[in-house]
Amino acid sequence: MLSVVQALNARLQAALERAFPEASAQARAADSPLDLQLGPASKPEFGDFQANGALGLARPLGQPPRRIAEAIVAALATDPAFNALCQPAAIAGPGFINLTLKPELLAAQVRERLGDPRLGVEPATIPSGDSPGPVIVDFSSPNIAKEMHVGHLRSTIIGDCLARVLEFRGHRVLRLNHVGDWGTQFGMLITHLKQVAPEALNTADAVDLGDLVAFYREAKQRFDSDEVFQSSSREEVVKLQGGDPISLKAWGLLCDQSRREFQKIYDRLNIQLSERGESFYNPRLQAVVADLDKSGLLVSDDGARCVFLEGVTGKEGKPMPLIVQKSDGGFNYATTDLAAIRYRLGPDGDGAGRVIYVTDAGQASHFAAVFQVAERAGWRPAAVSLEHVPFGLVQGADGKKLKTRAGDTVRLRDLLDEAVERAEADLRRRLQEEERTETESFIQEVATTVGLGAVKYADLSTNRITNYQFSFDRMLALQGNTAPYLLYAVVRIQGIARKGGDLVAFPDQLLFNEPQEWALVRQLLQFDAVIAEVEADLLPNRLCNYLFELSQIFNRFYDQVPVLKAEEPARSSRLALCRLSADTLRLGLGLLGIPSLERM
RNA sequence: GGGGCUGUAGCUCAGCCGGAUAGAGCGACGGUUUCCUAAACCGUAGGUCGUGGGUUCGAGUCCCGCCAGCCCCGCCA
Numbered sequence: 001m002l003s004v005v006q007a008l009n010a011r012l013q014a015a016l017e018r019a020f021p022e023a024s025a026q027a028r029a030a031d032s033p034l035d036l037q038l039g040p041a042s043k044p045e046f047g048d049f050q051a052n053g054a055l056g057l058a059r060p061l062g063q064p065p066r067r068i069a070e071a072i073v074a075a076l077a078t079d080p081a082f083n084a085l086c087q088p089a090a091i092a093g094p095g096f097i098n099l100t101l102k103p104e105l106l107a108a109q110v111r112e113r114l115g116d117p118r119l120g121v122e123p124a125t126i127p128s129g130d131s132p133g134p135v136i137v138d139f140s141s142p143n144i145a146k147e148m149h150v151g152h153l154r155s156t157i158i159g160d161c162l163a164r165v166l167e168f169r170g171h172r173v174l175r176l177n178h179v180g181d182w183g184t185q186f187g188m189l190i191t192h193l194k195q196v197a198p199e200a201l202n203t204a205d206a207v208d209l210g211d212l213v214a215f216y217r218e219a220k221q222r223f224d225s226d227e228v229f230q231s232s233s234r235e236e237v238v239k240l241q242g243g244d245p246i247s248l249k250a251w252g253l254l255c256d257q258s259r260r261e262f263q264k265i266y267d268r269l270n271i272q273l274s275e276r277g278e279s280f281y282n283p284r285l286q287a288v289v290a291d292l293d294k295s296g297l298l299v300s301d302d303g304a305r306c307v308f309l310e311g312v313t314g315k316e317g318k319p320m321p322l323i324v325q326k327s328d329g330g331f332n333y334a335t336t337d338l339a340a341i342r343y344r345l346g347p348d349g350d351g352a353g354r355v356i357y358v359t360d361a362g363q364a365s366h367f368a369a370v371f372q373v374a375e376r377a378g379w380r381p382a383a384v385s386l387e388h389v390p391f392g393l394v395q396g397a398d399g400k401k402l403k404t405r406a407g408d409t410v411r412l413r414d415l416l417d418e419a420v421e422r423a424e425a426d427l428r429r430r431l432q433e434e435e436r437t438e439t440e441s442f443i444q445e446v447a448t449t450v451g452l453g454a455v456k457y458a459d460l461s462t463n464r465i466t467n468y469q470f471s472f473d474r475m476l477a478l479q480g481n482t483a484p485y486l487l488y489a490v491v492r493i494q495g496i497a498r499k500g501g502d503l504v505a506f507p508d509q510l511l512f513n514e515p516q517e518w519a520l521v522r523q524l525l526q527f528d529a530v531i532a533e534v535e536a537d538l539l540p541n542r543l544c545n546y547l548f549e550l551s552q553i554f555n556r557f558y559d560q561v562p563v564l565k566a567e568e569p570a571r572s573s574r575l576a577l578c579r580l581s582a583d584t585l586r587l588g589l590g591l592l593g594i595p596s597l598e599r600m
Numbered sequence: 601g602g603g604g605c606u607g608u609a610g611c612u613c614a615g616c617c618g619g620a621u622a623g624a625g626c627g628a629c630g631g632u633u634u635c636c637u638a639a640a641c642c643g644u645a646g647g648u649c650g651u652g653g654g655u656u657c658g659a660g661u662c663c664c665g666c667c668a669g670c671c672c673c674g675c676c677a
Contacts, residue, residue: 035617042620052619055657065657093620094657143677180677278677304675313602314673320602326675333677362671364604392605393670430639462613466606467670474612478639480625481613488639496636533616545614548624559632559641578636600639 001525011082012036012051015075023061047100054095065095106521107510113580114506121528123170133351134172136344137163139358143180144258145189145216148265148412150402154391157459159358160271161540164591169535181255181277187237190250192219201250209261265412281339285331288338289324295377303327307373322369341374354385361390389538392467402470420451422472446600450484453594457483460592461544481548489551490596492558493582501564503579510573516557523553524580547588554581
């Protein structure tokens with residue numbers, strides 16, 4: 001209904017101009033045009049929209065707000081275009097203007113969306129002329145030679161959802177997996193493996209990933225305590241970076257092995273990603289430093305080469321540096337991130353129009369620093385935005401970082417297994433209670449969809465910036481703001497279809513009489529506005545919240561208004577609401593990365 | 601010491617550009633099934649929006665101070 005909002009706003013502006021021509025002209029001349037503050041109604045009884053602007057205009061116009069509202073309402077009353085959209089505007093309280101759309105208009109809007117695969121969501125407007133660069137979503141980013149753990153959960157799920165929403169809007173999206181596949185950790189690992197498990201370095205899968213993780217831990221320990229080991233590790237890094245074939249082969253084997261493990265998780269979660277790890281930027285690191293030097297930003301300090309940040313002071317009020325080349329000549333993650341920005345924005349690289357980094361909130365200052373340097377180096381074209389999309393920690397029931405009972409980090413694989421197992425146990429218990437019999441493949445499909453969907457939904461449904469408390473019991477609960485509740489709403493509609501409801505053919509005119517129908521109509525028509533919001537604010541919980549409310553409103557409708565047993569013409573119109581509800585829920589869930597079910 | 605984030609019902613959380621009487625779910629208590637899957641629906645109770653100031657017609661929302669928790673701060677990522 002965004003187009004309706006736009007039209008309405010234009011009518012309000014016109015009414016304001018006619019009611020207060022001098023003041024409007026003056027305000028426009030002063031470059032601060034009067035605004036009637038059109039927004040959604042805060043309560044259903046106020047109608048569809050409300051304009052709050054009259055209150056704020058009282059002072060500049062020197063009149064009581066109610067009289068201003070009256071003048072605007074009077075102007076609206078004589079506007080045919082307004083009258084085509086709305087019932088007569090009403091003034092309430094101190095000067096709010098309440099607007100209610102005409103029922104015919106709402107019914108026609110619903111009719112238009114039936115069978116529309118976009119459900120009223122406009123494709124992103126592509127500026128004419130040169131083709132716009134892709135939107136890059138940088139997410140997931142596990143480390144080679146480590147297993148994916150709960151720390152990768154949020155980035156992976158949130159990043160995928162944002163990418164899906166942007167793709168649906170019609171943007172070209174590059175989903176980049178910036179895996180940690182380079183740097184000192186490989187020096188350590190390779191050096192250690194040479195001594196304890198040399199076969200791992202020249203034979204694929206000679207050791208399994210779990211062992212590799214253990215070797216990694218050992219290597220790290222030796223690195224921290226053994227100076228000889230430390231220096232041979234550094235030599236190993238130099239060899240690797242220099243392209244030594246033996247080191248490169250070993251590195252390649254390790255990466256392949258990890259990659260296959262990651263892919264299992266991504267396949268399971270149905271997540272597409274293009275790997276472009278840190279190593280990709282290795283040949284481009286030197287140029288970063290050279291470029292910063294050329295633009296006069298580079299300063300040598302204590303043997304390290306760095307850029308001093310503006311507006312960020314450390315101890316004793318001195319500006320903080322961002323180190324881009326260590327005193328030993330090596331590069332660090334800041335260099336890699338800068339090289340990535342330069343490549344992603346540059347005409348010889350991706351030429352991106354928007355770059356989104358989905359990483360934990362702890363890296364906020366790092367990204368602020370890196371973005372600032374990129375900015376000052378002149379790498380960011382004016383229209384391009386670099387956005388850090390931070391999220392909070394995953395916590396256990398104790399409010400601390402989620403760990404296993406033994407105190408280890410939780411492997412993602414185990415976490416997903418447990419979600420599916422619990423969903424399966426729930427389902428089997430329910431089947432027994434209801435004396436239903438279902439095939440094994442049905443049980444597996446439902447358990448998998450519910451279990452994985454619950455994990456995703458729980459993560460996406462809270463505002464990502466806050467820490468989030470992980471709880472299998474809550475996310476798998478059958479009622480409340482959970483994946484199973486939403487999935488069930490879809491299933492109920494499928495039930496209507498199975499019992500003979502035609503969800504395909506509809507009359508030209510839809511007729512609604514019941515308040516439950518109108519509530520559903522109004523909610524269904526908000527979909528495009530919600531998608532626009534998610535695209536702008538990158539907050540998936542807005543979409544979750546919308547879908548939850550839609551499910552609630554649908555369930556109320558389903559409970560209180562008969563569909564199949566209704567007489568025509570009500571029956572067809574109600575079936576139309578069922579159809580649009582199902583399509584909206586399925587599409588919405590799909591954008592969250594959650595497939596829907598026919599039965600459950 | 602500097603910076604960031606958070607603080608809303610017993611618990612978990614929403615709250616958009618500052619708008620009308622601050623919302624939801626869970627939990628608690630009470631009700632609804634000859635009817636499309638009750639994995640649902642309806643109702644009741646529950647609040648000093650951490651705290652003190654300020655801005656204004658109006659503040660959970662904006663600004664400043666303070667308190668509490670978490671996170672980051674030169675050669676790890």
